[in-house]
Amino acid sequence: MVQRSLAVAFLVALAWGAGLPPPATAETGYDLWLRYTPVQDAALRDAYRRSASSVVMTLGSPTGRAIADELKRGLEGMLGAPIRVSARIEREGAVLVGTPAASRLIAGFGWADRLERAGNEGFVIRSAFAEGRRVTVIASLGETGALHGAFHFLRLLQTRQPIEPLDIVERPRIGLRLLNHWDNLDGSIERGYAGRSLWDWARLPDVVDPRLRDYARANASIGINGTVLNNVNANPQSLTRPYLEKAAAIASVLRPYGIRIFLSANFAAPRLIGRLPTADPLDPRVAAWWRAKAVEVYGLIPDFGGFLVKANSEGQPGPQDYGRTHADGANVLADALAPHGGVVMWRAFVYSEKVDPDRVKRAYMEFVPLDGRFRDNVIVQVKNGPLDFQPREPFSPLFGAMPRTPLMAELQVTQEYLGHSNHLVYLGTMWEEFFRSDTYAAGPGSTVARVVDGTVHRYRRTGIAGVANTGSDQNWTGHHFGQANWYAYGRFAWNPDLAAAAIADEWIQMTWSHAPRVRETIRSIMLGSREALVDYSMPLGLHHLIGGDHYAPMPENPDPRREDWSAIYYHRADRNGIGFDRTRRGSGAVDQYHKPLSDRFDNLATCPENLLLWFHRLPWDHRLRSGGTLWEGLVRHYDRGVASARSMVSAWEGLRGEIDPERFEAVLGKLRIQAADAEAWRHKCLRYFQQFSGRPIDARRGNQR
Numbered sequence: 278m279v280q281r282s283l284a285v286a287f288l289v290a291l292a293w294g295a296g297l298p299p300p301a302t303a304e305t306g307y308d309l310w311l312r313y314t315p316v317q318d319a320a321l322r323d324a325y326r327r328s329a330s331s332v333v334m335t336l337g338s339p340t341g342r343a344i345a346d347e348l349k350r351g352l353e354g355m356l357g358a359p360i361r362v363s364a365r366i367e368r369e370g371a372v373l374v375g376t377p378a379a380s381r382l383i384a385g386f387g388w389a390d391r392l393e394r395a396g397n398e399g400f401v402i403r404s405a406f407a408e409g410r411r412v413t414v415i416a417s418l419g420e421t422g423a424l425h426g427a428f429h430f431l432r433l434l435q436t437r438q439p440i441e442p443l444d445i446v447e448r449p450r451i452g453l454r455l456l457n458h459w460d461n462l463d464g465s466i467e468r469g470y471a472g473r474s475l476w477d478w479a480r481l482p483d484v485v486d487p488r489l490r491d492y493a494r495a496n497a498s499i500g501i502n503g504t505v506l507n508n509v510n511a512n513p514q515s516l517t518r519p520y521l522e523k524a525a526a527i528a529s530v531l532r533p534y535g536i537r538i539f540l541s542a543n544f545a546a547p548r549l550i551g552r553l554p555t556a557d558p559l560d561p562r563v564a565a566w567w568r569a570k571a572v573e574v575y576g577l578i579p580d581f582g583g584f585l586v587k588a589n590s591e592g593q594p595g596p597q598d599y600g601r602t603h604a605d606g607a608n609v610l611a612d613a614l615a616p617h618g619g620v621v622m623w624r625a626f627v628y629s630e631k632v633d634p635d636r637v638k639r640a641y642m643e644f645v646p647l648d649g650r651f652r653d654n655v656i657v658q659v660k661n662g663p664l665d666f667q668p669r670e671p672f673s674p675l676f677g678a679m680p681r682t683p684l685m686a687e688l689q690v691t692q693e694y695l696g697h698s699n700h701l702v703y704l705g706t707m708w709e710e711f712f713r714s715d716t717y718a719a720g721p722g723s724t725v726a727r728v729v730d731g732t733v734h735r736y737r738r739t740g741i742a743g744v745a746n747t748g749s750d751q752n753w754t755g756h757h758f759g760q761a762n763w764y765a766y767g768r769f770a771w772n773p774d775l776a777a778a779a780i781a782d783e784w785i786q787m788t789w790s791h792a793p794r795v796r797e798t799i800r801s802i803m804l805g806s807r808e809a810l811v812d813y814s815m816p817l818g819l820h821h822l823i824g825g826d827h828y829a830p831m832p833e834n835p836d837p838r839r840e841d842w843s844a845i846y847y848h849r850a851d852r853n854g855i856g857f858d859r860t861r862r863g864s865g866a867v868d869q870y871h872k873p874l875s876d877r878f879d880n881l882a883t884c885p886e887n888l889l890l891w892f893h894r895l896p897w898d899h900r901l902r903s904g905g906t907l908w909e910g911l912v913r914h915y916d917r918g919v920a921s922a923r924s925m926v927s928a929w930e931g932l933r934g935e936i937d938p939e940r941f942e943a944v945l946g947k948l949r950i951q952a953a954d955a956e957a958w959r960h961k962c963l964r965y966f967q968q969f970s971g972r973p974i975d976a977r978r979g980n981q982r
């Protein structure tokens with residue numbers, strides 16, 4: 278019976294794939310990239326069936342069950358045949374999964390070298406013979422590694438690659454691969470654009486949303502191994518007993534998937550919830566409070582990962598409130614966590630006006646003098662750029678400047694400054710640009726990727742964080758293409774040297790279609806999308822042209838609260854020109870980079886044009902290397918951005934009928950919003966800057982718009 282209904286479902290799905298009427302169930306996007314659609318090529322399907330005929334699971338643990346469930350679900354979906362899970366090899370072509378500790382067969386292969394190379398979270402996938410039968414082995418020293426291997430194996434089928442013979446060894450390049458949720462205890466999400474928080478604090482720990490298991494599956498499928506549950510603007514209540522019990526309930530769902538939980542800690546917690554008169558990190562009562570808190574946390578969550586802290590930043594409390602340094606603050610928490618194996622991730626997102634008139638210099642100036650003064654279990658968490666997740670920034674000069682302090686990169690998956698969940702912007706290309714940037718910290722080739730993965734400075738700990746774009750929306754990320762950024766973040770965290778185009782192509786096949794035309798069209802939309810957004814919003818190195826919601830253009834924004842929250846502080850446009858002079862004749866920010874990069878940024882002739890106004894202040898008639906004056910270049914970029922946004926709409930319209938109608942219409946609607954927004958950005962910014970430049974916006978047509 279089960280077999281017959283599976284066969285019927287498979288045939289219906291095949292027919293839909295062949296262009297016949299769609300299945301009755303709507304595509305909501307809930308399944309993300311784990312849709313496991315049927316393989317339509319009969320020869321390929323038969324080949325897959327021969328090499329993935331059944332699952333032999335040698336792990337009896339919850340992780341073993343999670344792996345078996347996923348392999349069964351994935352293989353049945355793609356191959357249209359029931360998949361038997363057993364503890365012994367019963368058929369030719371079985372997929373044998375486990376660790377050498379749990380399986381004498383796996384131990385007997387003699388793959389110690391390979392397994393050692395893969396480590397506990399990586400895996401070996403090899404075609405082999407066992408008990409006289411052909412098998413595909415997914416093995417690891419750790420159960421989590423076996424889980425990651427199972428997802429990798431499924432991805433091979435999802436992207437229709439050959440699976441015979443296989444000889445794969447993979448190891449994640451970065452140790453901590455975390456999502457940071459800026460989720461508040463009232464269910465709202467700071468800079469979240471996809472509904473409410475996934476954590477239902479009011480009903481936890483008694484009611485645990487089954488959706489959390491799908492959240493865990495999605496993350497495990499891309500190798501994410503930790504999640505910070507709450508906002509860095511941390512409510513101290515999250516460290517109280519009731520909230521720790523709720524967090525423990527979440528941890529128990531994520532644990533089988535190799536995902537540990539972490540919490541953002543409010544630095545003033547000893548005072549705010551501990552009834553101490555102070556939170557001074559050098560006060561012994563404060564140190565004792567943190568030690569006791571750590572004991573309590575680990576009593577409830579034995580594999581708790583550690584604390585993330587935003588201190589002395591944007592009004593958050595911190596050690597400087599007591600005249601202490603960031604190192605003093607981080608170390609008191611680190612000492613409390615050390616006996617339990619926990620880490621402190623201390624954020625470098627600080628920009629006190631007292632430090633320097635140029636905001637982008639401040640984090641470097643505060644943190645570089647502290648290099649080497651943090652405990653071994655502290656990692657300093659640094660945003661990709663020195664400002665704040667702008668559409669384009671140079672990499673933060675802290676990367677490559679703290680050889681004795683492990684730094685982890687913080688990327689923003691949620692699109693705070695990049696069109697929220699209305700704009701299709703594939704961030705893979707932006708992150709590729711970041712990871713491939715050369716810091717020159719130890720000579721040429723010291724890329725950000727090699728700083729973050731610990732190679733350049735031999736960091737003992739490595740990590741990366743992505744500010745999550747997930748929420749309670751049925752498709753998780755608001756925009757269906759927001760899923761691509763969650764996916765790409767995980768893939769880069771696993772290996773920061775991957776190519777954005779290859780990641781996009783994987784995701785497209787798993788999420789949308791294998792049809793070459795669809796694949797090509799979507800890939801070209803995605804790969805051009807970030808540059809399109811830069812063009813229609815903040816081209817040529819402009820930044821922060823926004824107001825309070827960080828969505829709409831507001832180049833005139835004079836924010837009275839702080840000048841570095843305004844827009845005019847950054848673009849400095851007047852009759853003489855535009856841009857922030859960060860050269861040696863200006864704020865000197867260029868010299869926070871190593872040579873020869875500092876010289877390259879400083880020199881107008883060598884500064885990359887896409888960062889021109891980040892580093893240079895120039896007259897409107899400055900001649901661009903790409904041709905024409907600066908003003909003409911600005912107009913050209915804004916025009917090009919609008920044209921690109923419009924062409925995304927028409928390219929997508931060309932896919933009508935080739936993908937399911939639900940997701941097609943949802944994306945189309947958002948692309949139309951994006952095209953209109955692009956036009957609004959162009960109009961507003963050019964009109965605003967024109968009052969200073971006094972030059973025509975469209976000289977050819979005499980059109981002043």
Ligand code: GCV
Pocket residue numbers: 459467468509510587591626665
């Ligand atoms: C969580 C920016 C955002 C804030 C965010 C802050 C941070 O300023 O606008 O919402 O706060 O960065 O990263 O701490």
